[in-house]
Amino acid sequence: xxxxxxxxxxxxxxxxxxxxxxxxxxxxxxxxxxxxxxxxxxxxxxxxxxxxxxxxxxxxxxxxxxxxxxxxxxxxxxxxxxxxxxxxxxxxxxxxxxxxxxxxxxxxxxxxxxxxxxxxxxxxxxxxxxxxxxxxxxxxxxxxxxxxxxxxxxxxxxxxxxxxxxxxxxxxxxxxxxxxxxxxx
Amino acid sequence: xxxxxxxxxxxxxxxxxxxxxxxxxxxxxxxxxxxxxxxxxxxxxxxxxxxxxxxxxxxxxxxxxxxxxxxxxxxxxxxxxxxxxxxxxxxxxxxxxxxxxxxxxxxxxxxxxxxxxxxxxxxxxxxxxxxxxxxxxxxxxxxxxxxxxxxxxxxxxxxxxxxxxxxxxxxxxxxxxxxxxxxxxxxxxxxxxxxxxxxxxxxxxxxxxxxxxxxxxxxxxxxxxxxxxxxxxxxxxxxxxxxxxxxxxxxxxxxxxxxxxxxxxxxxxxxxxxxxxxxxxxxxxxxxxxxxx
Numbered sequence: 001x002x003x004x005x006x007x008x009x010x011x012x013x014x015x016x017x018x019x020x021x022x023x024x025x026x027x028x029x030x031x032x033x034x035x036x037x038x039x040x041x042x043x044x045x046x047x048x049x050x051x052x053x054x055x056x057x058x059x060x061x062x063x064x065x066x067x068x069x070x071x072x073x074x075x076x077x078x079x080x081x082x083x084x085x086x087x088x089x090x091x092x093x094x095x096x097x098x099x100x101x102x103x104x105x106x107x108x109x110x111x112x113x114x115x116x117x118x119x120x121x122x123x124x125x126x127x128x129x130x131x132x133x134x135x136x137x138x139x140x141x142x143x144x145x146x147x148x149x150x151x152x153x154x155x156x157x158x159x160x161x162x163x164x165x166x167x168x169x170x171x172x173x174x175x176x177x178x179x180x181x182x183x184x185x
Numbered sequence: 186x187x188x189x190x191x192x193x194x195x196x197x198x199x200x201x202x203x204x205x206x207x208x209x210x211x212x213x214x215x216x217x218x219x220x221x222x223x224x225x226x227x228x229x230x231x232x233x234x235x236x237x238x239x240x241x242x243x244x245x246x247x248x249x250x251x252x253x254x255x256x257x258x259x260x261x262x263x264x265x266x267x268x269x270x271x272x273x274x275x276x277x278x279x280x281x282x283x284x285x286x287x288x289x290x291x292x293x294x295x296x297x298x299x300x301x302x303x304x305x306x307x308x309x310x311x312x313x314x315x316x317x318x319x320x321x322x323x324x325x326x327x328x329x330x331x332x333x334x335x336x337x338x339x340x341x342x343x344x345x346x347x348x349x350x351x352x353x354x355x356x357x358x359x360x361x362x363x364x365x366x367x368x369x370x371x372x373x374x375x376x377x378x379x380x381x382x383x384x385x386x387x388x389x390x391x392x393x394x395x396x397x398x399x400x401x402x403x404x405x406x407x408x409x410x411x412x413x414x415x416x417x418x419x420x421x422x423x424x425x426x427x428x429x430x431x432x433x434x435x436x437x438x439x440x441x442x443x444x445x446x447x448x449x450x451x452x453x454x455x456x457x458x459x460x461x462x463x464x465x466x467x468x469x470x471x472x473x474x475x476x477x478x
Contacts, residue, residue, distance in 0.1 A: 063445040064414040065421065077443050079261075083214040089418065092443050093215045094256045094411045111214050 003145070003185060004119035005031050005084075007112045009105035009135065011038040011127030013155025015050075017175050018125065022055035022073060024179040029057060033073040036082060036108035038101055038127065048075060064092040076103035083111040099131040109135025113142040120144035123178060127159030136163040140170075147171045147178060186224055188217040192231050196220055199235045204245040206319075207394050208252070210420035219252045226251070250320045254415060257291040260298045260343035261410070262442050265459045267352050270302045273437060273460055277405055283312045284404045286431075288393060289412030290316040293327025293386075294340070299408070300382045301348065301366050305359075309385070315400045317391035324388045330378030334369060337376050393424055398431045405433055411441035418448065425450040432463045 010018060014037060025033065039047055051073075052059045060066075061077040068074070068088045076082035081093040081103050091111075098104035105124075109132060112120055122139035124132050126149060140146050146169045151157035153174050163169060173181065193216060197208050208216060224234060238245045260266045277283050287296050296316050303309045318324050326332075341363065351357040363369055368377045391399050393412070407428050413421045425446055428438050438454065438461040440446075446454055446461060454461040 061443065063443045063447075064441075065418050065447060066445075080443060083212075085212065085214050087418075091212050091214050092414045093212075093218075093254065094414070094441075095215065095218070095254050096256060107218070 002119070003031060003121050005034065005112060005116045006121045006123065006182070007034045007036065007109055007139075008123045008125065009036045009109060009127075009132040009159075010125035011101075011105075011129065011131065011156070011159055013126035013128075017149060019051060019054055020175055021123075021179055021182070022051065022057060022059070025055075025057060025182060027056045027071065030070050032068050032070055033057060034082070034084070034108060034112060035059075035073055035075045036103050036105045036132075037076065038103070038105070038131070039078055047078070051075065062090045062092075064090070066090050076108060078103075081107045083107060084115040085111070086115060099129060101129070101131050105132035106135040110138045113138040113144055116142075116144065118143035121147065121182075123147045123149075124160055124163045125149045126154035126156050128156040129158060130162035132159055133162035133166055136169070137167045140167045145170050147173055147181070149178065150174050186221045188221050188231075193217055193220065195235065196231060199238055200245065200249070203238050203242070204249070205395070206245075206249050206392065208249075210394070210417050210423075212415050212417050215254070215415055216252070219254070223248060223251050250322055253320055255291045255320065255323050257294045257411075258343065259294045259337060259340040260347045261295065261340075262459075263343045263346035264352070265439075265442065266298060266302065266343075266347040267350075268458050268460070269439070270306070270347065271351065271353055272458070273406075274302065274306055274308065278306070278308065280405070281311060283308060283406070284402050285312060285314045285406045285408065286398075286400065286404045287314070287316040287386075288391070288407060288409040288428075290318050290324075290327055290388075291320075292323045292332065293330065293388075294332070294337070295408065295410065296327060296386050297330060297366070297378050297382055298347070300385055301344075304366075304382075305348065305361070312385075313402070314386045315389070315402075315404075316386045317389050317399070319390070319392045321390050324390060327386075328383065328388050330367075330383040332376045334371055334374045334376050393427070394420065398427065403431055403433050404436055406437045406439065407432060408439045410439065411444070413444055414441065422448045422450060429453055429463060434463060434465045436463045437461065438463065 048061055057073045059073045059075055062074045083091040085091045109122055120139055122136050122144055124136055136146050148160045148163050148169045150172050151160045154160050200206050200208055290296050303312050348361045349359050389399055413424055453464055
C-alpha cells in the first residue's frame with residue numbers, strides 16, 4: 001500500500017512523542033504530515049519553535065487554502081480548526097470548539113479521512129479527553145490505517161483508550177514501534 | 186450525520202432557487218459540517234429541509250443565518266491589534282477623515298475593539314466606520330453592543346494587553362478601566378458598550394458574494410477577519426478584487442491571522458506584518474497593441 005498522508009492527533013503528554021516522531025522522519029518523506037494537537041489557545045508562539053527544534057521536516061502553521069506539499073509537517077494553528085479540502089488544500093475554520101477543543105482532532109481526522117481515504121495513516125497519541133476517537137473511527141471506515149500509541153506508555157491514556165474502545169485499531173504501538181513502522185513505509 | 190457531495194449540491198441548488206443567496210463557492214468542508222448541524226438542530230432530513238425552504242422564504246433566511254459562522258472575540262489576536270494601534274493607525278493620524286469597513290463583522294466585538302483604539306488615539310471623531318454582515322440577526326446584536334459576560338470574560342485579558350500595554354515600550358502602562366468603554370453587570374450577565382461607541386458605526390446587511398460596496402465610499406482600511414476562510418479559492422479572489430477596488434492607494438487590508446492573499450492579487454499588495462497594503466496604481470505599459478500585431 002502506498003500511503004499519501006499521515007495525520008497525528010494528540011493532547012496532554014503527546015508533545016515529547018510528536019517531537020520524537022518528527023526527529024526520526026527523514027527530510028525526504030514523500031508525503032505530508034498533519035499535526036492536530038491541543039494547545040493553549042492564547043499561547044501562539046513558542047510551540048511551533050519548540051516542535052521545530054528537532055524536526056527534520058519544516059513545520060508550518062498553514063494559512064487557509066494553502067497548497068499541501070510532501071515532506072512538510074502542518075500544525076493546526078491555535079484557535080482554528082484545520083480541515084483537509086479536496087484539491088490538495090488546507091482549510092481553516094473558527095467554528096465553535098468541538099469537545100471543548102479548537103483545533104478539534106476529530107474534525108481534522110474526519111476531513112483527512114474523506115480526502116485521502118485508504119491512503120491515510122491516522123495516529124493517535126497520549127491525551128486527556130476523548131477528542132479524536134470518532135475521527136479514528138472515520139479513518140477506519142474509509143479503509144485508512146489506524147495506529148494508536150500503547151495506552152500503557154501514554155502519560156495520559158484517556159484519548160488512546162477511547163479510540164481503541166470504539167474502533168478496531170490496526171496497530172497498538174509504542175513510540176519506537178510507531179517510528180520504525182513509519183520508517184519502513 | 187454525514188453529508189455527501191450530492192447532498193451538498195442539492196442543498197446549494199435549493200438555496201439558489203428559493204433565495205438570492207449563492208453558496209456554491211463556499212468552502213465545502215465547513216459548509217458540509219454546518220449543513221449537518223442545521224439538520225440536527227432542525228430535526229429534519231435534507232429532503233424535508235428543502236421542502237420547508239421551498240414553501241417558506243423565512244426558513245431560507247434562517248437557514249442561511251444558521252449556516253454562516255459567527256464566532257468573534259474582543260481583540261482577537263492581541264499582538265495584531267497592538268500592531269494596528271502602534272504602527273498602522275498612527276500613519277493615518279494626519280488625514281482629515283479615515284474610512285474603515287468591517288466586512289463580515291458578525292456580532293461586532295472587533296468593531297468595538299477598533300473604536301476603543303481609535304478613541305485612545307484621538308481619531309474617533311474623524312473616523313467613519315462602516316460594518317456589514319450577511320446575517321441581520323448578528324447585526325442587531327452588533328448595533329446593540331451588548332454581550333454575554335460569561336462568554337466574553339476570557340477576552341478581557343485581550344483588552345488588558347491591547348489597551349494597557351505597549352509592546353514597543355515596556356515602561357509604558359495605561360491604566361484604562363473597563364468602565365471607560367463598557368459596563369459590566371455580572372449578575373445580569375452582560376457587557377454593554379457605552380453609547381458613544383454604539384452610535385458610531387453604520388451597519389448594513391451585505392452579502393460579499395453578490396453585493397458590491399453598498400457604502401459608496403472608498404476606504405483607508407478594510408477589515409475582514411476569518412470570513413474568507415469559509416470561501417473557496419476562486420471566491421476568495423473575487424473578494425480580493427472587490428476589496429482592491431474599494432481601497433484607496435496605500436490603503437490597508439487586514440485579514441485573519443491565518444488568511445493570506447495567495448492568487449493573482451498577491452502582487453497588488455505589500456504585506457507588512459499581518460496587514461496588506463494596496464500598492465499605488467502603476468500604469469500598465471502600453472505594449473499590448475504591439476503584441477497583437
